[in-house]
Amino acid sequence: MHKIIVAALAAAVLGAGVYIxxxxxxxxxxxxxxxxxxxxxxxxxxxxxxxxxxxxxxKPTHELVAMSREAGIPDDFQGCHLAFIDDYVVSGHVPVATVNRLLSEHPDIKGVTLPGMPMGSPGMSGAKTEPFTIYAVGDGKPSVYAVE
Structure with a gap:
């Protein structure tokens, strides 16, 4: 009987793992x-x-600055590319942990941005020299969303 219970629990756990x-x-x-x-x-x-x-x-474009402005990203907060994911904009080399957080939390913002092209950020060469500050953008002034 004890083996049956253990087997049933193992099947339930493994089944949940497959479902997740x-x-x-x-x-x-x-x-x-x-x-x-x-x-x-x-x-x-x-x-x-x-x-x-x-x-x-x-999608290659020569309208990146205008598109970023239209998406709500101020000029001095723009990254070197612009991504649209779900209902959000992601500007620059934002780490995937922050992108996943954005998509799971669904905050009331337009999106996030990692300004410029920081060395060592995802997709950039070089070594990371300091934490990356990722900003939330919306209708007001950008605010810190994450530091990685």
């Missing part, structure tokens, strides 16, 4: 990533997102 895995695969997000046609680091960031379960379509 399948659920996480089901929520893989589609990403439209807009970038300057000549930018290679943006392609590396797209690959980084793909390696982390996202489906990414890269």
């Amino acid at each position: 895995t399948n659920a996480s695969l089901a929520v893989a997000e589609e990403v439209s990533l807009y970038k300057n046609p000549q930018c290679g680091c943006c392609e590396s960031y797209a690959d980084y997102l793909r390696e982390n379960g996202f489906t990414v379509t890269v």
